[in-house]
Amino acid sequence: QKARSATKRFEPAVTREGRSIKVFANAADLNTAQTAKEEGAEGIGLLRSEFLFKDLKPSLEEQQKAYKEIFELFDDITVRTLDVGGDKALPYIEIPSEDNPFLGVRGVRLFHTHPELMEEQLHAIFLAAGDKPIKIMFPMISSVEEFTQTKSFAQNVAQKYQLDISHLQFGIMIEVPSVLFLLESLNDVVDFYSIGTNDLTQYLFAIERTHTLLKADALSPALFSAIERILDTATKPVSICGELAANKEAIPKLLNLGMETFSVSPRSIAQTKEEIRDV
Numbered sequence: 336q337k338a339r340s341a342t343k344r345f346e347p348a349v350t351r352e353g354r355s356i357k358v359f360a361n362a363a364d365l366n367t368a369q370t371a372k373e374e375g376a377e378g379i380g381l382l383r384s385e386f387l388f389k390d391l392k393p394s395l396e397e398q399q400k401a402y403k404e405i406f407e408l409f410d411d412i413t414v415r416t417l418d419v420g421g422d423k424a425l426p427y428i429e430i431p432s433e434d435n436p437f438l439g440v441r442g443v444r445l446f447h448t449h450p451e452l453m454e455e456q457l458h459a460i461f462l463a464a465g466d467k468p469i470k471i472m473f474p475m476i477s478s479v480e481e482f483t484q485t486k487s488f489a490q491n492v493a494q495k496y497q498l499d500i501s502h503l504q505f506g507i508m509i510e511v512p513s514v515l516f517l518l519e520s521l522n523d524v525v526d527f528y529s530i531g532t533n534d535l536t537q538y539l540f541a542i543e544r545t546h547t548l549l550k551a552d553a554l555s556p557a558l559f560s561a562i563e564r565i566l567d568t569a570t571k572p573v574s575i576c577g578e579l580a581a582n583k584e585a586i587p588k589l590l591n592l593g594m595e596t597f598s599v600s601p602r603s604i605a606q607t608k609e610e611i612r613d614v
């Protein structure tokens with residue numbers, strides 16, 4: 336099996352019925368993006384931008400350079416704006432102490448608490464993208480207004496620096512359950528969706544994803560119902576980028592529900608393609 340996937344990793348994943356499925360990578364820095372390329376990824380479905388913000392606040396130039404190096408590797412790239420807060424604290428970001436950090440200031444909520452930081456990140460992404468049609472994704476969106484306000488924020492940043500961003504797409508992670516009931520309205524405003532099953536599972540079952548004793552059932556019918564609802568209701572492209580996308584048992588079910596784009600960790604690319612070919 337291993338040898339087979341090694342030779343076929345650059346070939347597309349086609350099911351036995353002849354459906355072509357895209358297999359993208361979740362990248363976390365330049366290194367993992369390069370590994371994704373070597374492993375046969377067709378693009379980056381999720382670029383987690385947190386790596387740049389770990390210890391010291393990066394400058395605009397540092398960010399621009401780092402994004403550009405990664406943007407040059409693939410034609411199809413989705414970059415997610417900073418998703419820290421909660422359990423992932425940053426030394427230079429002040430967030431009030433929270434009883435339930437996973438329900439606190441995290442993801443897109445930073446646009447309210449730290450607008451300068453988010454402005455600089457968007458500015459750097461716009462500069463690095465240049466003419467390339469990069470996709471920009473907001474994490475932890477929980478309402479339609481949150482998306483439209485954040486997109487307006489981005490448009491204002493572009494206007495301030497006189498940058499044309501009409502070729503860029505703006506989409507959301509589906510990881511907060513309220514979004515499941517807002518899809519009809521979101522269809523009118525977003526360009527794409529990506530299902531983050533790690534957080535979606537955490538919030539659906541009210542079990543911390545990092546809990547040492549408790550673990551939500553990754554294959555629960557409740558989660559698949561949620562995914563089915565998304566695929567049936569969305570009129571914009573949907574991909575899946577949580578851990579579930581590389582789960583052997585989940586892959587046939589996801590294909591059956593109509594999923595066409597999977598984004599998995601670089602080391603799972605070849606194996607995920609093989610699983611898809613066997614369906």
Ligand code: PEP
Pocket residue numbers: 381383418510530531532533534535576577578
């Ligand atoms: C997710 O929540 O499923 C996801 C892909 O994002 P992260 O694991 O970075 O929160």
Ligand code: MG
Pocket residue numbers: 474510531533534
């Ligand atoms: Mg998440």
